[in-house]
Amino acid sequence: MSISYYTKEGLQKLRAELNQLKDVERPLASKAIAEARDKGDLSENAEYDAAKEAQGLLELKISKMEETLANARLIDESQLDSSKVLVLSKVKIKNTANNMEMEYQLVAESEANLKDGKNLVGRIYQPIAVEIDTNFLSTLPDRELQAALAEVVKYGFIYDREFFDFVVANSTEIQNKDIDVLQKIIIQCCEIKSDIVSEDENENELRMILNFGHTVGHAIESFTDYKNLLHGEAIFYGMKCALYLSNKFGSLSNEEYDISTRLISKFELPKLDINNRKIFINFVKNDKKFREKKIRFILLDEIGKSRISEDITFDQIEESLGVL
Ligand SMILES: [Zn+2]
Numbered sequence: 147m148s149i150s151y152y153t154k155e156g157l158q159k160l161r162a163e164l165n166q167l168k169d170v171e172r173p174l175a176s177k178a179i180a181e182a183r184d185k186g187d188l189s190e191n192a193e194y195d196a197a198k199e200a201q202g203l204l205e206l207k208i209s210k211m212e213e214t215l216a217n218a219r220l221i222d223e224s225q226l227d228s229s230k231v232l233v234l235s236k237v238k239i240k241n242t243a244n245n246m247e248m249e250y251q252l253v254a255e256s257e258a259n260l261k262d263g264k265n266l267v268g269r270i271y272q273p274i275a276v277e278i279d280t281n282f283l284s285t286l287p288d289r290e291l292q293a294a295l296a297e298v299v300k301y302g303f304i305y306d307r308e309f310f311d312f313v314v315a316n317s318t319e320i321q322n323k324d325i326d327v328l329q330k331i332i333i334q335c336c337e338i339k340s341d342i343v344s345e346d347e348n349e350n351e352l353r354m355i356l357n358f359g360h361t362v363g364h365a366i367e368s369f370t371d372y373k374n375l376l377h378g379e380a381i382f383y384g385m386k387c388a389l390y391l392s393n394k395f396g397s398l399s400n401e402e403y404d405i406s407t408r409l410i411s412k413f414e415l416p417k418l419d420i421n422n423r424k425i426f427i428n429f430v431k432n433d434k435k436f437r438e439k440k441i442r443f444i445l446l447d448e449i450g451k452s453r454i455s456e457d458i459t460f461d462q463i464e465e466s467l468g469v470l
Contacts, residue, residue: 292413365427
């Protein structure tokens, strides 16, 4: 594990958090296990199992924190080039004595202040575990669930052909909320996202592919005043445009374009009327990503393979609105 740098307060907070886990949480976990054990037969004692599992997670957290603390150092602010954005876990620190730039893991309390300014340093934690309770899906209105599937389909498009095929093959089961299928999908989406984000924790290149369908999608949301469409519904429309552009101006084959649009057409979307394309394109232009006048548009080369293109023009985006 690499060395991490903390502000003084950050280091204190980290120690305090670890002590809290060891001195307070750990005895509580043991107590919970003892209490559950007293309630009877261990082979059918769900409370006991849950308490054991909680203890396991706690110990995992403690050992991670101990490791972090063992590799934690106090940051020497005098050697920090704070002209760089520091709200990242990895930054370049310039040694002002010899002007050498080195890359360090920099971790400090969130929104920590340095003498150069406020909130210059932050820390990014990756989760130790993710727990998702699929029971909550039954409380979700059908329309919300369907809209959420836009991001699911997106993961197949941008990163994983096999997953895309799974979604196509199981589209009826998905519409019928088959819990086994939905569980598989959720796990796979978490894995893909974790793949993309961990490969690209600090740079924003790879992560940008997560924006597939969002350039036009966000403009649709602004254009319609965030009223008629749910986010996912706007993204379905945005992906239709992105697929058109990938096919017409990129290298997405006609065959894959057809398979892709056929999948999207299985989802029922509210009517969308872009009555003024010029005004609409202004919403695309106003997107903060384009302040530097360069459009970075996510295209598919094939299903499961995406890339950032800088060749797509606003006119071409306007043309793509024809498929909506
Ligand atoms: Zn989104």
